[in-house]
Amino acid sequence: MKALVYRGQQGLVVEEVADPEPAAEEVLVKVRYCGICGSDVSLFAKGVFFLGTTPGHEVSGEVVSLGSDVSGWQPGDRVVVEPSKTCGQCEYCLAGRPELCLQPEGFGMGIRRGAFAQFLTCHHSTLLRVPPGLDLAHAALAEPLSVAVHAVDVSGIEAGQAAVVTGAGPIGLMMADVLAGEGEHLADALLLEDADHHLAAVNRDPSAASLADLVRSEAGLGVHAVFECTGVPEAANPALGLLRPGGIMLVVGHSEKPYTMSSLMVMARELRIEGVFGGGGRFPAALDLLAAGKVRSQEIITRIAPLAETEACLRELNDARNHGKVLIDPWAT
Numbered sequence: 001m002k003a004l005v006y007r008g009q010q011g012l013v014v015e016e017v018a019d020p021e022p023a024a025e026e027v028l029v030k031v032r033y034c035g036i037c038g039s040d041v042s043l044f045a046k047g048v049f050f051l052g053t054t055p056g057h058e059v060s061g062e063v064v065s066l067g068s069d070v071s072g073w074q075p076g077d078r079v080v081v082e083p084s085k086t087c088g089q090c091e092y093c094l095a096g097r098p099e100l101c102l103q104p105e106g107f108g109m110g111i112r113r114g115a116f117a118q119f120l121t122c123h124h125s126t127l128l129r130v131p132p133g134l135d136l137a138h139a140a141l142a143e144p145l146s147v148a149v150h151a152v153d154v155s156g157i158e159a160g161q162a163a164v165v166t167g168a169g170p171i172g173l174m175m176a177d178v179l180a181g182e183g184e185h186l187a188d189a190l191l192l193e194d195a196d197h198h199l200a201a202v203n204r205d206p207s208a209a210s211l212a213d214l215v216r217s218e219a220g221l222g223v224h225a226v227f228e229c230t231g232v233p234e235a236a237n238p239a240l241g242l243l244r245p246g247g248i249m250l251v252v253g254h255s256e257k258p259y260t261m262s263s264l265m266v267m268a269r270e271l272r273i274e275g276v277f278g279g280g281g282r283f284p285a286a287l288d289l290l291a292a293g294k295v296r297s298q299e300i301i302t303r304i305a306p307l308a309e310t311e312a313c314l315r316e317l318n319d320a321r322n323h324g325k326v327l328i329d330p331w332a333t
């Protein structure tokens with residue numbers, strides 16, 4: 001099969017490699033699409049992919065064959081794959097926080113071959129069925145969308161409360177869609193209908209007064225939750241300033257640079273800051289949202305490219321020449 005292999009100085013090279021064989025508890029999946037994640041972009045930019053590995057973890061595809069101990073799946077079944085198999089036994093798994101599992105086994109992030117390749121082997125317990133009628137390209141958004149669903153869970157936001165999403169990349173747009181999808185619960189004060197506009201305000205000038213003014217005119221004391229999806233350190237403090245007393249900022253985007261925040265603001269208003277990592281087991285909810293057409297998938301997916309163009313796409317995303325979700329189709333030429 002064809003796979004993209006990281007070769008250090010030479011970058012990401014399309015190579016012919018042996019077709020993988022599923023182990024006893026594994027399934028062989030024909031990859032149809034694999035999204036480029038923000039983490040792929042930053043790992044590539046820093047040159048810290050493992051040598052000889054194949055990245056890619058936002059995958060949709062079709063079952064090809066089953067390991068000897070697997071049942072319940074048929075060749076041709078349309079699936080998405082959770083990129084991390086949790087141990088189910090550590091203190092975090094037992095506490096219902098699988099995203100913090102102490103012994104996760106994953107593909108596409110470490111040594112194990114990921115899905116920028118024509119086939120993928122994965123543990124059967126990580127497969128989820130794609131609902132009928134949901135396009136496999138759109139289904140490939142399930143992994144990042146599960147992060148957005150998880151973030152909304154963590155925020156604890158309730159009916160009638162207002163929220164702001166900063167960052168109109170794929171996660172930010174999906175976050176807005178998840179919140180809008182809960183519209184019946186999250187009533188009128190919601191400011192997310194025009195997430196792009198809010199982002200523009202934060203990104204263009206992190207200290208822009210316009211967003212703060214807008215929040216104040218629409219939501220009085222401020223919003224209950226800010227979903228910080230820019231990962232721009234300078235955006236953090238202005239984002240905190242949008243919160244009403246007792247509000248929460250979810251750190252969804254990330255940066256290696258430290259964020260500078262006003263401790264006085266956090267202290268005096270009893271603000272909370274919480275991180276969000278991974279999908280927290282919310283893949284099924286993400287698939288439901290995609291199948292129900294509640295996510296602007298068409299707008300979020302800006303490009304579908306063949307394997308050979310992956311590196312160019314990573315550079316485009318890193319230079320912010322493309323702000324959307326790029327899917328790799330390993331069968332396209």
Ligand SMILES: [Zn+2]
Nearest residue numbers: 037058143144
């Ligand atoms: Zn991802």
Ligand SMILES: [Zn+2]
Nearest residue numbers: 087090093101
């Ligand atoms: Zn665990």
